[in-house]
Amino acid sequence: MTDSAAPVLAAELIRWEWVGRHLDDIRDALVQHVELTGLALLFGLLLAFPLALSAVQWPRLYGPILGVTGVLFTIPSLALFILLIPFTGLQIQTALIGLTIYTLLILVRNIVEGLRGVDNDVREAAQAMGYTRARQLFQVELPLALPVIIAGVRIATVTTIGLVTVTALIGWGGLGQLFIEGFTLNFSTPIVVGIVLSALLAFTADLLLVGLQHRLTPWARSGGG
């Protein structure tokens, strides 16, 4: 692309006066996007921890849990959302349940892998020091598993932010609503705004989580991982 073509293409892709007139709509879409992502992650974490802990406690469950979650993950997102419609209609639950299921798959795997990665010597040392099972879990194993768990939360967050746009097809969608609007109007500006903002949202969330991990795991900093 030559220097002169770039501004022309940019002008064709985005009309700033439209953006100016629709700041409220854009903000509402962004807020809905953040809400859907946040709620899905919250529910995902609440469900993933008990599942992952039982998989660690009873290793026999690990295979089946991973198998089921793996199969669920191959189901196309749109198909999953639509499959839920008979049960929950076009309400927000449909979007939320679908999004939560996807986060669950990523989170369970990472929590289990994180906990299993804890060095056995560390575990035995905790036992020798008289730690109860619960105290050992919360004060030794979970903190050590944190980097892998947060890696999972990062993947789940970025994936969910992308998936939220698909829920536009079942009446939600956050920034994905802007895609549908652009499609109906055959007008690229809302689509570009939606793509750029959802990508920015994903990067911002990812950076915040990296920062969080940095703060929560000071001992891992010198590791260079």
Next chain:
Amino acid sequence: MTVINQVVTWLTDPAQWSGPDGIPVRTLQHLYYSLLATAIAAAIALPIGVFIGHTGRGALIAVNLTNLGRAIPTLGIIILVFTLAGFGIVPVLVALVALAVPPIVTNSYIGVRSVDRDVREAAEGMGMRGRQVLWQVELPVAMPLIMAGIRTSAVQVVATATLAAFVGLGGLGRYLIDGLSQRDLAQVVGGAILVAVLALLTELVLGRVQALVVSPGVAGRGADAAVRAKVEKAA
């Protein structure tokens, strides 16, 4: 339960299995978009990933590309290219290729990069040149990871090709989009089941292909686990 009955009726109706809107035609269309997109993506991504792995240049990009790729909303790309280029296969291909490139780059990079130093040096010690090392040593050893990347991308592409129907193309997504607008639940659920089955079959078939193209000497290195561990560490 009535929903299940309706879906079974829809799936087993002979009329559903013939003609231009029939399940076989829709499935072939779906596979055509998916295969084309995955092939183009592999043609772009493999040389890049292998080059970065072989030379070590641009490693940071290669490692983070998969995560960046997740941030791209595929539906948005399809609709955007549709408004710019109009009706046709181009919008869908652009979006699906963009979806499929990152995992293949990242995995082929990690695959080539993680070839044991000793193995590489042994090859050089035997008098192999850079290109010979690449083709005869690094690529065969990296094959499990390279195939894992292609598999990941292909499954995602099959699942996401559903969205092609939104911009007027065919494929199994038609049943979902049409059923949704006609409020025809049986069609929607039937279509969703078909796509899910096709995605699972893709995973299984490519698993078999992987078993065929991976040299027995390097098979069973737990490719998926290795990729996961490395990607997570690097991310």
